[in-house]
Amino acid sequence: MRSRDGSFTILLRFYTLILFNTLTLSASEYLISYRYIVKDAILYNESLQISQAMQKCQGSMQKTLLLDSNGTKNLQKIVSLNHEKFISFINSIGLDISHKESSVNFQNHSTTILTLPTTCFKVDFNDNFAKISSLK
Amino acid sequence: MRYSLILIVLLTSSLFSDTEQTMENMENANVTVVCPTTEAPSVLEENKDIRISVVGQGVAPMHTASPAQAYALAKRAAVADAYRLIAEKVKGVRVEGDDLIKNMMVKRSTVRTTVKAMVKNASVVETQFKDGLCEVEMEVSLSYSDFTH
Numbered sequence: 106m107r108s109r110d111g112s113f114t115i116l117l118r119f120y121t122l123i124l125f126n127t128l129t130l131s132a133s134e135y136l137i138s139y140r141y142i143v144k145d146a147i148l149y150n151e152s153l154q155i156s157q158a159m160q161k162c163q164g165s166m167q168k169t170l171l172l173d174s175n176g177t178k179n180l181q182k183i184v185s186l187n188h189e190k191f192i193s194f195i196n197s198i199g200l201d202i203s204h205k206e207s208s209v210n211f212q213n214h215s216t217t218i219l220t221l222p223t224t225c226f227k228v229d230f231n232d233n234f235a236k237i238s239s240l241k
Numbered sequence: 242m243r244y245s246l247i248l249i250v251l252l253t254s255s256l257f258s259d260t261e262q263t264m265e266n267m268e269n270a271n272v273t274v275v276c277p278t279t280e281a282p283s284v285l286e287e288n289k290d291i292r293i294s295v296v297g298q299g300v301a302p303m304h305t306a307s308p309a310q311a312y313a314l315a316k317r318a319a320v321a322d323a324y325r326l327i328a329e330k331v332k333g334v335r336v337e338g339d340d341l342i343k344n345m346m347v348k349r350s351t352v353r354t355t356v357k358a359m360v361k362n363a364s365v366v367e368t369q370f371k372d373g374l375c376e377v378e379m380e381v382s383l384s385y386s387d388f389t390h
Contacts, residue, residue: 143321146300148314196320199361204325208352217321 134158139221162225164240297323315375323379328358
């Protein structure tokens with residue numbers, strides 16, 4: 106039979122674990138990466154990854170974007186509602202460009218890859234809008 | 242025979258005296274070596290911004306769900322092309338070429354170009370979509386302060 110003190114320590118551990126997880130998960134910092142590939146002037150693949158940061162990000166705020174949130178606190182939903190606006194914001198932050206073009210016997214093939222490396226964003230959710238700021 | 246010997250002695254002495262003089266001249270002369278400078282004149286000036294404008298082209302895929310989707314996809318491709326053109330203008334292109342010639346005939350001709358860069362603050366100025374081709378005009382302004390850090 107477990108003693109009272111023993112169960113107390115287990116409970117303490119359990120509560121600290123919950124507290125720790127809630128603190129880290131409720132942090133309004135997100136890691137976002139974006140990449141799209143254009144092959145022979147046709148969009149081939151596009152991916153936007155959004156995930157909550159599990160560690161506190163370092164750096165100061167750079168550029169800011171305000172998006173209509175319609176009351177939701179889900180960043181993925183907010184971004185999908187304002188997709189074009191968010192993509193142009195990402196473009197203004199800066200994209201890595203890698204372009205390869207080959208012309209074999211005068212037949213041309215090209216591949217362009219635009220990438221936003223995984224970047225930390227601070228997000229403040231309000232009633233009607235979300236304020237997204239890139240950290241650097 | 243004597244005369245010839247005297248002549249030889251005189252000639253050799255005159256030759257040595259000439260070389261000594263030239264050596265002295267070389268030592269006394271201030272030689273300035275001029276090397277061709279490789280420094281290109283700076284394009285960016287402190288108070289003048291340079292605006293680079295390009296037109297990127299993109300094509301809509303053959304099978305799309307709607308004309309709106311075709312437009313969106315073509316625009317995305319056109320923006321990528323415009324970014325590539327900006328990178329080419331600002332940073333440059335690496336070009337490699339190979340020609341395979343066999344029996345005095347060109348069997349295979351290959352040209353490869355690569356561009357790698359990072360572009361910030363480029364903005365779309367104008368977008369046109371006609372007959373499945375999307376053209377996007379993009380601009381980026383370069384200032385001296387961007388490159389001082």
